[in-house]
Amino acid sequence: MTDLRPSRRSLLLLAATSLPTPALAQVYPDRPLRFVIPWPPGGTNDIVGRLVADGLAHRLGQPVVIENRGGAGGALGAEVVAKSAPDGYTLLLGGSGSLTINQLVRKRLPYDPATAFAPVGMIGSGANVIIVHPSVPATNLRELQAVARAANPPLNYASPGVGSTGHAAGALITQVLGVEMQHVPYRGTGPAMNDVVAGRIQVFTNALAPMQPQIEAGTVRALAIAGPRRNAALPNVPTTGEAGFPDIQAATWYALFATGGTPPDRVDRLFAALSATLADGDIRKKLEDGGLDVEPSESPAAFARFVAEDAARWEPVVRRAGVSVE
Incomplete structure (x- = not known):
């Protein structure tokens, strides 16, 4: 008679194939x-x-x-x-x-x-955009430099937070322009932008996206692009180099x-x-x-x-x- 019982080898093979393979068990992502x-x-x-x-x-x-x-x-x-x-x-x-x-x-x-x-x-x-509130009598960086030098108390500048790119860029602007401005940190761009629009902050440097609607509406004024080339979304705003301050470079x-x-x-x-x-x-x-x-x-x-x-x-x-x- 033929022995129909499965061999030990076939049982081991059956058991192995019934287990999930690493590829099947480690599908990523599965949640x-x-x-x-x-x-x-x-x-x-x-x-x-x-x-x-x-x-x-x-x-x-x-x-x-x-x-x-x-x-x-x-x-x-x-x-x-x-x-x-x-x-x-x-x-x-x-x-x-x-x-x-x-x-x-x-x-x-x-x-x-x-x-x-x-x-x-x-x-x-x-590249970051340098903006001011319309109450600041400056339409370019040279004029901002003059206004900041004459300001008493000093102008203030916002940042999205201590240690952010905006913080470093704002400090760089004060150094290159040779002026004093007071740093006011916020918990993000949104809260900072709200205070710029409200006139509680005079100067802000940040990426364009959250600023663009306010620039287009005229609630803030763009002075310069802190990069090597103009931004297609703001073709009439000069670069910091064109404005005479090529050392102000800040990209996010x-x-x-x-x-x-x-x-x-x-x-x-x-x-x-x-x-x-x-x-x-x-x-x-x-x-x-x-x-x-x-x-x-x-x-x-x-x-x-x-x-x-x-x-x-x-x-x-x-x-x-x-x-x-x-």
């Missing part, structure tokens, strides 16, 4: 992702982050839930991501202020910027990060989704309409090199401007 924007709603970070989050959700096949966590120049939100599980499910909208400037001006941070984050890729950047960049230690294959998955998002014509146009130059990275490794180089560029600027936070 919603958390996207921390380290600034309050209403500013450029929030605008950029929400556009990118929608694109990522579509391409990853999972909801991307926004969490605004402002404070400490972006350090509070960055800390949330730095201390999350390194599994690719907690993301950070990082930037020149919340990461680069913050680590240069703050003597103590609750995380190590060198290891706390896994760079995924650049989204884009935009925005990028995607995961928690440090996130597996490389998950970083690559996020990078692919981000690249596809930035290639989407509708999303790209909305970012560009907000004054952003969309600049996707070649790879996560290339973006990591950019982050290191950016810190090296800003370090002497911050030191020269004397920006420091205990």
